[in-house]
Amino acid sequence: MELQCNACGAQVAPDAQRCPACGTDMPKKTKLLPIAAFMLIVILVIHSYMKEEQTPAEPVAPAGTLEQR
Secondary structure (H helix, E strand, O other): OOEEOOOOOOEEOOOOOEOOOOOOEOOOOOOHHHHHHHHHHHHHHHHHHHOOOOOOOOOOOOHHHHHHO
């Protein structure tokens, strides 16, 4: 599968670093896995800081027991 040069429109091999017709540098492909892993770590860290610790509340006596006192 050949790519197309953004500058001149010539067909360029996928592993080429420059266009053979005009010599323009071909953009490097960005690998998404490292970016996605980094974003997942950032989201997890933010989530852990925002998460509130839930402590159990003190038990409340039933309403009927308060009236008997």
